[in-house]
Amino acid sequence: MSEQAAQPRFPTESGCPDGFQYMHPAYIKNYGQWAYHDRPRPGVLHHVSKTGDEVWTVRVGTQRQLGPYEINLLCDIIDKYADGYVRFTIRSNMEISVTDEKKVAPLVKAFEDAGYPVGGTGNSVTMISHTQGWLHCDIPGTDASGVVKSLMDELYDEFVNEQMPNRVHITTSCCQINCGGQGDIAINVQHTKPPKINHDLVANVCERPSVVARCPVAAIRPAMVNGKPSLEVDEKKCICCGACFPPCPPMQINDPDHSKLAIWVGGKHSNARSKPMFHKLVAAGVPNNPPRWPEAAEIVKKILRVYKEDAQNWERVGDWVERIGWPRFFELTELPFTKFHIDNWTGARNSLNASTHIRF
């Protein structure tokens, strides 16, 4: 044994596994044959194939981080009420397909009885895409799972119903690097103070030139601090992005009080109607307030309320704001407009109003 163990095993570089091994037979049979779909109820998709085959897919919200208990709990349900096949969406929702319509209602009920919400389809607020946070990341300014859990509790009804003008994709990120990406609404960390440098450690821990190179505004200079080679930050230049922290942990960017949350609106990836758009800053200085981040939740809910009331069918949040104009957005949401909303990064000139197009 120990001998064997001593023998290192060479990996089989099999790469990305073939999905067909685990795919629902109806998917395989109708691969590339699908004709259309509809949604008999929130959380259920009904796809019809050119072959005449049909599948009903139940979408179930999860907490993304699963342990053996819930994996078995969910698999038991899938084995008992469905066909033993499941896929995950990009938003950590499970999708369980059945070929027999009669199976849908019991399946839905089984999940709901086990406390798992069925929804997230169509014009609902689907599961928030989240990141690692304090649970695992080495640079987080806040948590991820906790923020998502708090928000999804607040948005539960919007997940299990389809009452929004169009689908709403919310993202969160636990640092400014933003692994969560762009979203209709994005809640991201926004630092407000330059890094506090632990000069004793820099020399040993950091490759100084590459840290210097990492700064988007060239605010970092190599320097000798009390005899040791270290780094110093021009605090006038520094925009507190935290980019120097991952390559150099002694550049402490995180601060319990000064690492705030910012809320961004109107990110869009799809090419539907408008081209893809980046999200835009609407609120910053939001307290990073565990365990439930109520201030952030309030703003998100306010924005969703206004969007729900004012947007037209099929307008994503970004489409809607483009139509009514940003001044109206701030008016309706009663969010303050500040100098921080005016972009000053490369190409910012394109974001200035160079016309008399004004809504009065």
Place this chain on the structure above:
Amino acid sequence: MSEQAAQPRFPTESGCPDGFQYMHPAYIKNYGQWAYHDRPRPGVLHHVSKTGDEVWTVRVGTQRQLGPYEINLLCDIIDKYADGYVRFTIRSNMEISVTDEKKVAPLVKAFEDAGYPVGGTGNSVTMISHTQGWLHCDIPGTDASGVVKSLMDELYDEFVNEQMPNRVHITTSCCQINCGGQGDIAINVQHTKPPKINHDLVANVCERPSVVARCPVAAIRPAMVNGKPSLEVDEKKCICCGACFPPCPPMQINDPDHSKLAIWVGGKHSNARSKPMFHKLVAAGVPNNPPRWPEAAEIVKKILRVYKEDAQNWERVGDWVERIGWPRFFELTELPFTKFHIDNWTGARNSLNASTHIRF
């Protein structure tokens, strides 16, 4: 006398004269009272006031540079057939107003008999806005009056008729600085070789630091050339804009062969429909070919032909291309698309297609 002459006279700093002194009485009476207008024929505007007053305005094309002969010739006509009042438009057209409709036809005829075209209104190709060129400027790569005259000869019919989808505003400029400004179609100089420096003169003629500061790509360095303080240009960096030439004439940018013309399309100042737009490069390397610049004229006419055929009512050239897409523009005009069309200046990222929006 001579004594007096010796006495310098102090200027009266009267500034911009009061227009009301020279204004047509009907303009004064109805100032701010106008209700609407129409165009009984190309080159004639008919404005109606809330007071019930009406004026007919005849728009006449001129060569902009006028001498006593034509000033008197035109004034005689205006005195005889109109009311003795005239104004000039921003495009060097004359506008002569009368309050009696019966006067319009004779007035028009008088101008036409004297060889002055009546037109330039509404959806016509109006007078090209031109600049100084070889006649007077100190930095021109080509002439202005000659280019305009040649083009207007070609576009004469489009001036005296209203057959375009919307008004067409053409501009020309005799160097890359482009005093003519943006246009639906703009014909500008585009240099293709870095300046040849006359090192003997630099020291005496040029304030070297301000020349260095003028270069948009920081390609100019102070240098000693055969013992004299001069300037040198990094020809890899230089984009041949000619900006260093006005402050430092020894930096000869103009070249009979390498100073070419470029044609730009889709500039728009008005806020009608779309916001104001800059014009975009469509053709370069066009020979600077006096006295009639036929190659440039060909391209301009081709673009106008396609615009006339393909655009919808009220679409300016820029609006039209935005609707059909640039790939289609190059297809229809058969102008070559090259790497030079891809912008690489600050903010150019915004001009890249970051979507799957493609017309096949």
Place this chain on the structure above:
Amino acid sequence: MAQQTPKNPEKHCTYVPTEKKSTKPYHNTPMLDELEKGPWPSFVHGLKRLAADNNMMVDLMGQLEHSYKTRLGYWKGGTVSVFGYGGGIIPRFTELMDSNKKPIFPESKEFHTLRVQPPAGNHYTTGMLRQLSNSWNKYGSGLIAFHGQTGNIMFIGTTTEKTQHFFDEINEYGWDLGGAGPCVRTAMSCVGAARCEQSCANEQKIHRLLVNNFVDDMHRPALPYKFKFKVSGCPNDCMNSIQRSDFAVIGTWRDDMKVDQKEVKAFVAKKGRKYVVDSVIGKCPTNALSLNDDDTLSVDNRNCVRCMHCLNVMNKALSPGDDKGVTILIGGKRTLKIGDTMGTVIVPFMKLETEEDYEKLQEMAANVIDFWAENALEHERCGETIDRIGLVNFLEGIEVDVDPNMITNPRVSSYVRTDTWDEEAEKWKERKAAG
């Protein structure tokens, strides 16, 4: 196409006198002669008429022909001004010298241009045109450009000495020089209220108020660089002010546009519903229009961005509202150094009714010029300054509050320092509360 032979050649733009007053023989101008052909009035006929009159223009044509042949220009600048002023003249000296450094075209070796400010709106009586022309005949080449692209009357071609005499003469009867060099430049305003139903402003008053408030800054160039005002009575912006001026004043209105439903119906009846839908409704940038089944028009004024299109097309039926004012955009210019810039909305709406209102406008202009003059680099236009220091710093410099109408969208970049978010948010709330 060729110009048909005129009925009355003596009274025709192609006329060139056979009689020659000028003493110097004509130069051969084969290339320029080509430009006598064609239907458009030819500047060459004009030049020839002047050459028949004076030697300066004989030689000018010689140099111009030479430029056509060699495809090069031969003028250089210099310094010429009238007594008491530092600018307003564009001096030109010939560079074409023979082997012994003597001008090849001596009669036009000096060929300066005076930039003279026209009346706001470019209005003239024939009498005044003749008078100006006569003065220029006395002291200059006789050639006048109506007008330069910045709006000046350009009196093209005279000597240093005669420059002063000409200025003295026309200054006596009410004309003043415009700008050249790093100074406030001659302004432009559209015909506007004088003859345009779209006008939402008193262009005459705004134009003269702004520019005549800075005569000193115009006549004695001492600014970082040129500064241009342009005034358009409505968003059609016939003066190209957003892209071609540092300080653009554009008329607009705040209340609902006026709709004469009777005229709407008449228009629909005349043009047909399809035309109205395709050319009006469908071309509104914000879909703020809809054509009702009874051929009347509904306007969503809340989403109308005052683009003017529908008012342009349905000119008789639609008009601007009553609550008129202006939008001010700052920083437009051409390419140099950083690439073209357009003006940015700095004042979304300013009422211009009372004298106090107009004073506010004057103050705004003065603040902008002062801040820019103090903070700009040499040869830096206002738009370049804004681009370099950022709009926010510029606004703080001229003491204007931020407003969402200044931008098309809020920042997409997270690279910003928001330490003082709460204070800034407070300011906004206070302003809202104040209303």
Place this chain on the structure above:
Amino acid sequence: MAQQTPKNPEKHCTYVPTEKKSTKPYHNTPMLDELEKGPWPSFVHGLKRLAADNNMMVDLMGQLEHSYKTRLGYWKGGTVSVFGYGGGIIPRFTELMDSNKKPIFPESKEFHTLRVQPPAGNHYTTGMLRQLSNSWNKYGSGLIAFHGQTGNIMFIGTTTEKTQHFFDEINEYGWDLGGAGPCVRTAMSCVGAARCEQSCANEQKIHRLLVNNFVDDMHRPALPYKFKFKVSGCPNDCMNSIQRSDFAVIGTWRDDMKVDQKEVKAFVAKKGRKYVVDSVIGKCPTNALSLNDDDTLSVDNRNCVRCMHCLNVMNKALSPGDDKGVTILIGGKRTLKIGDTMGTVIVPFMKLETEEDYEKLQEMAANVIDFWAENALEHERCGETIDRIGLVNFLEGIEVDVDPNMITNPRVSSYVRTDTWDEEAEKWKERKAAG
């Protein structure tokens, strides 16, 4: 709102066993306990179930609660890998030490994550899910994330030693590590052809072809920085590929869309003309749609930009055409250093039918990675390289011809050197001639 009490508490996401297998006493976690409330399934119940099972998770909860209290994270990185590989693991070591530098939460002082590639499309059998879960129970914390934002299955929390054992076990039954560090990363593809009528591509094949061609570049990080592939079957881009991948492959079609007029009429009948006009016709970005009086639909396919909107809304009536293929965009990424970038169209349309077609795709990917690897600065994403050297130089580097579909508009800046215009124009003409 509160979670209603479950009928069967033993089979409910809120269940926490009373029986405790783990030997170490629980830490107080008042803040985390707050997150047990509310209707959404709580990760805290999950953590507590695991804490009941093993000591590592007892201490993990201790450290996490401490983070909640102090609002700071306490993990640092390091280097851990499995034999033969250089990446795929995110090592974590606790930073919380007591006065004598001993870990305050020793049981979870090592808490590494393995990134394991899921099958394309994230398809599983319950059997396989249970098997993976069992393996992880043996060697790790038991906690698995389905899935990370780049698409990996993340097996969260184990020690350096057990990392190898776990990998060996799952690698035996067909699972391999994904990417971490400067390497080709795990790819993502949408459900697509497997269950979506909009799919214009074989996402399964494209996904695996691309990423499995670079296993070496994935497992032995040696690139300037991360490189991500994402595959979406249509322009709805359910994989966010344009903004979140360096190399986005998106299905589209070249011929006319398919219109089932019978279904169009049915849709109009069901929804009403007004809905169709407002929600479909009026929302087409290029006005390429019109609803005929007989309730059929006309499509101007020449101006349709394949945005998908009308196909999304009138799902049963409208479908993509037959001449399917993909558009490739390169250079999307998040904010670091130059601000967010989106991918740029590099290949407007690529047919993917024959094996040769797929090889071309592979070559394209290889060329891009080679050129980027050779020319990028350290820690520079492909999009940053393009931004730094300019699109044109990038295209020349990967030997792709310029195409007007790569831009939204030609240059507005005159700052360009066009010496070789004629040659470049020739190239275009030749390509056009060649067709």
